[in-house]
Amino acid sequence: MKKVSLTGIKPTAQPHIGNWLGMHRPSLELAADPSVSAYYFVADYHALTTIRDPAELRRLTIDVAAVWLAFGLDPARTLVYRQSDVPEVFELSWILACFSPKGFMNKAHAYKAARDVNVAKGDDEDAGVNMGLYTYPILMAADILIVDADVVPVGQDQVQHVEMARDMAQRFNHTYGAEVLKLPTALVRGESGVVPGVDGRKMSKSYGNTLPCFSTAKQLRKAVMRIETDSTPPEAPKDPESSLVYKIHRALLTKERAEDLAAEYRSGISWGAAKQLLAEDLEALLAEPRAKYDELMRDPSAIEDILDDGARRVRGIAAPVLARVRAAVGVR
Numbered sequence: 257m258k259k260v261s262l263t264g265i266k267p268t269a270q271p272h273i274g275n276w277l278g279m280h281r282p283s284l285e286l287a288a289d290p291s292v293s294a295y296y297f298v299a300d301y302h303a304l305t306t307i308r309d310p311a312e313l314r315r316l317t318i319d320v321a322a323v324w325l326a327f328g329l330d331p332a333r334t335l336v337y338r339q340s341d342v343p344e345v346f347e348l349s350w351i352l353a354c355f356s357p358k359g360f361m362n363k364a365h366a367y368k369a370a371r372d373v374n375v376a377k378g379d380d381e382d383a384g385v386n387m388g389l390y391t392y393p394i395l396m397a398a399d400i401l402i403v404d405a406d407v408v409p410v411g412q413d414q415v416q417h418v419e420m421a422r423d424m425a426q427r428f429n430h431t432y433g434a435e436v437l438k439l440p441t442a443l444v445r446g447e448s449g450v451v452p453g454v455d456g457r458k459m460s461k462s463y464g465n466t467l468p469c470f471s472t473a474k475q476l477r478k479a480v481m482r483i484e485t486d487s488t489p490p491e492a493p494k495d496p497e498s499s500l501v502y503k504i505h506r507a508l509l510t511k512e513r514a515e516d517l518a519a520e521y522r523s524g525i526s527w528g529a530a531k532q533l534l535a536e537d538l539e540a541l542l543a544e545p546r547a548k549y550d551e552l553m554r555d556p557s558a559i560e561d562i563l564d565d566g567a568r569r570v571r572g573i574a575a576p577v578l579a580r581v582r583a584a585v586g587v588r
């Protein structure tokens with residue numbers, strides 16, 4: 257039996273190098289592992305907790321699917337689907353809500369963070385909090401449990417949610433004295449994904465310091481040229497460990513190649529030449545995914561077909577799980 261690895265992707269636009277190295281690349285490596293069945297879906301109903309523009313939600317959903325396909329996700333091996341196309345998820349979500357004590361939901365960090373902001377501002381503690389945000393972890397648990405997932409690759413910030421899914425499954429199984437739901441385990445992505453941005457802070461869209469994956473080659477080059485450097489003269493030896501250009505570049509390379517590059521820094525390389533090398537390596541890595549992305553976005557109906565096919569296949573997996581759950585609770 258293959259291990260089932262499931263992860264949800266919130267639709268957000270414009271991935272950067274940090275996302276790619278930290279999320280896309282390791283998730284795609286996992287999906288290519290022959291001992292794993294991977295299910296990667298677009299969590300469009302989770303996005304509805306915040307997005308209010310229908311055209312934007314539709315566009316971001318297609319866009320995020322295009323990004324994964326462009327980076328090499330193979331829809332023949334990996335199930336790719338839209339959360340909203342799988343009604344079994346929402347039925348299970350209700351059932352799990354009945355197994356989630358309210359006090360337990362109060363501790364979920366997405367809600368707690370919103371509440372802390374309100375309290376700090378002196379607002380009502382629940383100001384702006386909709387029930388979708390409040391019950392976010394229940395829907396996420398349904399995403400996970402409906403396919404009997406074994407592992408859930410996530411960033412550190414989502415570990416609590418996966419543990420909540422495990423708790424809900426445990427509580428459910430205990431109630432009915434049977435192993436109805438499979439207990440999932442979070443697979444935390446390593447810290448190798450933390451890539452500094454062009455100003456030295458963590459690369460993040462909110463800081464405006466990113467190297468975007470799918471901009472034109474020219475824009476990417478321009479972003480590389482913005483990486484902060486000091487005024488060491490061109491021929492002078494440079495300490496790679498304290499150079500931002502090196503730290504970003506290193507994240508793209510194997511250990512051996514990173515060491516070769518460090519040697520070049522120590523023997524003296526101009527910042528211009530160092531950036532040129534980085535721009536070339538980035539271009540070599542991104543040229544193909546960029547072309548694929550552009551091609552996919554020219555014909556979104558092909559993406560729709562892939563998502564439809566994924567939904568059909570995953571519903572075949574979800575239906576028997578839901579039948580087990582319904583039988584356990586006593587409906588039908």
Ligand code: TRP
Pocket residue numbers: 262263264265266299302395396399400408409410414417
């Ligand atoms: N909450 C996750 C995030 O913000 C997205 C997500 C939704 C998810 N459902 C999931 C992740 C199920 C893993 C499993 O990134």
